[in-house]
Amino acid sequence: MSVRGGALATFLITGTAAFMASLDNLIVTTALPTIRRDLHASLESLEWTVNAYTLSFAILLLGAAILGDRFGRRTVFVAGVALFTVASAAAALSGTAGMLVAARVLQGVGGxxxxxxxxTLVVTAVGERRRGIAIAGLSGMSGLAIALGPWVGGMIVQLGDWHWVFWLNVPIGVLLLPLALARLAESHGPYARLDVRGTLLVTGGLLGVVYGLVRSSALGWGDAQVVGSLAAGAALLAATVAWERRAPHPVLPPHLFRRRGFTLSNAVALLVQGGMFGAVFLLTQYLQNVLAYSPVQAGLRTLPWTAMPLLVAPLAGIFGERLGVRRLMIAGCALQAASLGWLAVVAEPGVSYLLLLPAMVVAGAGMGLFFALSARQTLDFASPSEEGLASGVNNALRQVGVVLGVAVLAEVFAVTGGYATAASFTSGLRAALWGGAAMVAAATLCAALVPPSPPRERPAEPAPVREVSA
Incomplete structure (x- = not known):
């Protein structure tokens, strides 16, 4: 007999996997100049080194949650970790830009x-009393990767070889695979049959929308490829809605989106991710291109922003019940909107870093509240059997928000400024920061309209799952 499903083991395994995937998403950006020289890659190839991961990652999040509900969450999770590990090795061994982009697609699928x-595995493994702390802790692991990503990437690029950006994942993945098989409990979603048509429609719709957003930065919003992709994606998503209303086993149950709290919570996630990460995309370049910091120096100077969630997220998980998740979410969104406006006011070509620092700390505090509570608030409006699907929807919309924010704010930057001089870069940055502040301000309004979380019927602590070893 072997006992599986311990809450601590589940948290450590899934948290480490989330850390690995989050770190990889950020660490690659600092290695792009070195990759360009080594592989003789074009600018478009470099863009796809980042976009290939983002594209496959964003469009398949929902499908992955659906497959986990149908075929077993532990089984699909282990397959994802295995694919991410193999793809990381393939990326490290790439000898051409095309091979690297293909490996990045597979990494995105695993992520x-x-x-x-x-x-879903963490929430299933813990009781209601520890649920908020567990979600905040898992968010903290991802936040740690966000905090360390720019600095670790800069260190690897300056002191070593870009291949180690990818080799770093391989021993972690190899260690996680047997632990996941031995310690994670298997669980399934509520539906016995897979809604194949709904899954294909929603995946195709997300592909069209995300691909259009990704290409808009290079081709422009009026390009036929961009317009056609966005239109096709919108049409497929409309077809998804029509089909799900009559599907016997819907992949996206319509009743979920009739819950005002569920819909508004996901709107908050999309808008915050778009506003903040669209701004971060430009701010990291501002530190290097305008203020002339090296990759390592720029990474260190973003730590007050990116490391604050590590301090705030655990506290938000502890005090969420006492102070109210909704109230803290409103505060988190408001802090982030205010910080972007603050940065827009003080940003100048020769500004002292000390003038940027307070706004970065405020932004990090708001981000910590959001990271800790966003998924928790969304799951509060889903039943325990719907948590896998609700998690997939929330994660998918957050990633679509990142792509949307980068595309929109990059366009604002290009229209109002550019890379020609420090002054033009700063002009574009300020306009983009105000745009990001507007997006997060809209998220604050949505957060204020979220109704109080309904009471949940869940046992205090789940019984251990016992399985007979083979």
Missing amino acids: SVIFPLSL
């Missing part, structure tokens, strides 16, 4: 499995 199922 799309890891994120939603990590959350």
